[in-house]
Amino acid sequence: MKTIDRVLSKARRALVPPPRLRLSDWIEANIALPQGVSAQPGPVRLWPFQREIADTIGDPLIERVTLVKPVRVGFTTLLTSAVASFVANEPAPILCLLPAEADCRDYVVSDIEPIFAASKAVADALADDRQEGERNTLLSRRFPGGSLKVVAAKAPRNLRRHNVRVLFIDEADGMEPTAEGSPIILAERRTMSFPDRKIVMGSTPVHEDTSHVLRAYAQSDARVFEVPCPSCGTFGEITWNAIVWDDGAPETARWRCPHCEAEISEQYKPDMVAAGLWRPTRPHVTGHAGFKLNALVSLHANAAWGKLAAEFMTAKDDPTTLQTFVNTILGQGWRGDGDELADDDLASRGEAFGLSKPIPADVLALTAGCDVQHDRLELTYVGWAEGGTAFVLGHRVIWGAWDSDDTWEELDEALKQRFPHELGGQIGIEACAIDAGDGTTMNRVTAFCTPRTRRKVLAIKGASGNRPLIERAGSKTKTGARLWIVGVDTAKLQLFPRLARPGSIRLSEELPRVWHEQVASERAVLRYRRGQPVRSFERIPGRRAEALDCLVYALAARQVIPADWERRRADLARSEPTPTRRGPVLKSSWMAR
Secondary structure, three states, X not given: OHHHHHHHHHHHHHHOOOOOOOHHHHHHHHOEEOEOOEOOOEEOOOOHHHHHHHHHHOOOOOOEEEEEOOOOOOHHHHHHHHHHHHHHHOOOEEEEEEOOHHHHHHHHHHHHHHHHHHOXXXXXXXXXXXXXXXXXXXXXXEEOOEEXXXXXXXXXXXXXOOOOOEEEEEOHHHOOOEOOEOHHHHHHHOOXXXXXXXXXXXXXXXXXXXXXXXXXXXXXXXXXXXXXXXXXXXXXXXXXXXXXXXXXXXEEEEEEOOOOOOEEOHHHHHHHHHOOEEEEOOOOOOOEEEEEOOHHHOOOHHHOHXXXXXXXXXXXXXXXXXXXXXXXXXXXXXXXXXXXXXXXXXXXXXXXXXXXXXXXXXXXXXXXXEXXXXXXXXXXXXXXXXXXXXXXXXXXXXXXXXXXXXXXXXXXXXXXXXEEEOOOOEEEOOXXXXXXXXXXOHHHHHHXXXXXXXXXXXXXXXXXXXXXXXXXXXXXXXXXXXXXXXXXXXXXXXXXXXXXXXXXXXXXXXOOHHHHHHHOOEEEEEEEEOOEEEEEEEEOOOOOOHHHHHHHHXXXXXXXXXXXXXXHHHHHOOOOOOOOOOOOOOOOHHHHO
């Protein structure tokens, strides 16, 4: 009987799979960061809060992992290491989804290729990566048992052709609905044929009411990272409202324990984080692990509490920079002001400066935005200070038909005009964006702008959605002209919160009353587009928006001028501007004949 029991016991042990190597241990044993990818090249050493995130990605019993992340917590390295683990250990069809094509190429070149090449286990798995009839490309690799594709969310066709078991989604909040719906939902549908699928989503949140990652986190077990207080031993989350510092001394920043109110200095942070634990706030949820981080627990040198406090002091007075701090440092969605502006409030904020007086000393650059109507051109002048403050100096209407040479000659003279400056010199318009979006007037606008490109007179076309503030169009018009594309929603998302708070955008008392009415002619609304919440701007019925458009274009024009503030300040202190440096003049002997 004892012999039979031993045989059965051995058989039962054989049926039990060996302990699974945790993904965090595999990463530290196999993944290395080469020089140029990391400031600290060599084997990866995960921070304490990264380990459980890695292990849940590697856990076959957890289908979904969602990470609400700030910057400076090493998510890209963690994501790439997880991809490498599947390539080396669980070959399968893998898809990485990023917002745009440029993001895909940058991710492959800057992270995937160098990290894979520096990690022997992955390099060996990819050594025999050519299969008959298949070809590798920059964004697509095949290996025995699987494939890796990196695709952009902007093109729905990228998501039609692939069935994948493993899906990684990075910067989900940068993705907008396409003609076929949400790219995130489309990508998730490509995993439905695999019962053992894995979906990992990570993103820095942007707007609270439209955030994909915050919505996914709310459906998860919603884990928060808590650390023990060195004074009372109670675990708690390090949040921004518990960071305090002495007046005028952000370098003294420390954490006030919410339980015993002891103030803990930065020197204890490494030990606190090392002993930290993830606590699920919705433990009844299974199969979906959610993690929410802020940069206050990061052990990165640039995430020291004193440095973050100094960043906050710099950012707090400007809604645009404050939103960046809230999104990227605190890992929170933005709930800002400025969904709707009050024209009476704007009109009451006029200050004693303008085009009829010397331009304020703080203004070191001047741009203009021009809106084209069929019977007039409208022009708003905006000055820019070194710290980013905008001075709306004036608004001008040039009456005349859009196809009349006299109208455009008057605009040309206006753009050449120079204004006295308080520093003693004169300042002129350095860049101007002119609306060419009207199909009727486009050719006339581009004909005016093309020979003035060196003066940064740009023909632009507005585009809605999540776009860069300004970028060159990928193709030319039928007449061979080059347009610039202005992300009008992006610009308004920056302008409205700044206009709602006095100080960030200062207004001249010389602006006509109708200018304030037109700037307040739109409001931010939340709409559902193909089932997904999208923030957009809609016109208030009965109002015109030329002044708002001009302000948007002037902001876009600011992006194309260099920010050499010291040189500008020195030039404006001279009675004559510094002559433009010209290249050598080459004389031809033919001219002397």
